[in-house]
Amino acid sequence: MDAESNKPESNKRPVIKVRGLVNQFGTHVVHENLDLTLERGEILGIVGGSGTGKSVLLRSIVGLKRPNGGTVEVLGTTLNELNEEERSQIERRFGVLFQRGALFSSLNLQENIALPLIEHAKLPREDAEHLARVKLALVGLPPQAALQFPESLSGGMIKRAALARALALDPDILFLDEPTAGLDPIGAAAFDQLLVTLRDALGFSVFLVTHDLDTLYAACDRVAVLSQKHVLVVDTIDKVSETDDEWIQEYFHGPRGRAAQEAHTASSTNANVQE
Numbered sequence: 001m002d003a004e005s006n007k008p009e010s011n012k013r014p015v016i017k018v019r020g021l022v023n024q025f026g027t028h029v030v031h032e033n034l035d036l037t038l039e040r041g042e043i044l045g046i047v048g049g050s051g052t053g054k055s056v057l058l059r060s061i062v063g064l065k066r067p068n069g070g071t072v073e074v075l076g077t078t079l080n081e082l083n084e085e086e087r088s089q090i091e092r093r094f095g096v097l098f099q100r101g102a103l104f105s106s107l108n109l110q111e112n113i114a115l116p117l118i119e120h121a122k123l124p125r126e127d128a129e130h131l132a133r134v135k136l137a138l139v140g141l142p143p144q145a146a147l148q149f150p151e152s153l154s155g156g157m158i159k160r161a162a163l164a165r166a167l168a169l170d171p172d173i174l175f176l177d178e179p180t181a182g183l184d185p186i187g188a189a190a191f192d193q194l195l196v197t198l199r200d201a202l203g204f205s206v207f208l209v210t211h212d213l214d215t216l217y218a219a220c221d222r223v224a225v226l227s228q229k230h231v232l233v234v235d236t237i238d239k240v241s242e243t244d245d246e247w248i249q250e251y252f253h254g255p256r257g258r259a260a261q262e263a264h265t266a267s268s269t270n271a272n273v274q275e
Helices: 054-062 084-091 109-119 125-138 143-147 155-166 185-202 213-219 246-253 255-274
Strands: 014-025 028-039 043-048 069-074 094-097 173-177 205-209 222-227 230-235
Touching: 014 054, 014 205, 028 054, 028 205, 028 222, 028 230, 043 054, 043 185, 043 213, 054 069, 054 173, 054 205, 094 155, 109 125, 109 143, 109 155, 125 143, 125 155, 155 173, 155 185, 185 205, 185 213, 213 255, 222 246, 246 255
Parallel strands: 043 205, 043 222, 094 173, 173 205
Antiparallel strands: 014 028, 014 069, 222 230
16 A cells, blocks of 8 residues: 555655665664655655664664665665765755754754854854744744753743754755654644644655654654564555554554544644635
8 A cells, every 4th residue: 555656657756765674783673675755845754663663764864874784865866875975965955853852952042053054054153143043933933042042941942943953954854753752732733733834835855753643644644654674554644544454553543543533633624614
């Protein structure tokens, strides 16, 4: 059940192609013969049970872990065929938001976001800090947040600031690892809506590792399920949830799955009524 096979060739513009991926730690094999594609402009949700290697897959694509086999093609280039400088140039077109934000605690938000602009884009500090304030505004943070330090921020503000830093270099691909983890339902829903709005406005593609069912329904164009060391199914959430697999049925049709689906249906109905 692959949505890609149902789309015309002219619409296939993948920004990531993973083929035959193998990842292992010692004798423990995490991924074997894993195939996955991220299409241009889409938000792809990656889900799976504990130990299926969701974050390992993300780290393999962004270059933090070298796969044991297979190929990873990003933006038309096979990463393991590049030298260090060529790979660095490609990786600058990535934006990454790790689960805990990974902001530098000794820097205020403006400095956190200006840092990649200074180091990679070689901008003067004044210009970099001006752009940093623009990025903070883009993710919905008030002007005064620029001079605040991470320790003084709420969880929702930290996520938004980390998103602003991930967007600092205007990436083609945004990688998110559990972006709504630790947020209350209102904050998580606001983050989901922000992500969709920015994707629509800026046109980047999103590789999103999550366990949040509300995020899958609210933000993702397709969902890929990792199971048995490979991608078991990738398609729209409605089609994925119909897959005859014990974990999928329990995940999507258990109490939390039903609640997320009902909330999404209610939200869509309200939106249609308002239109």
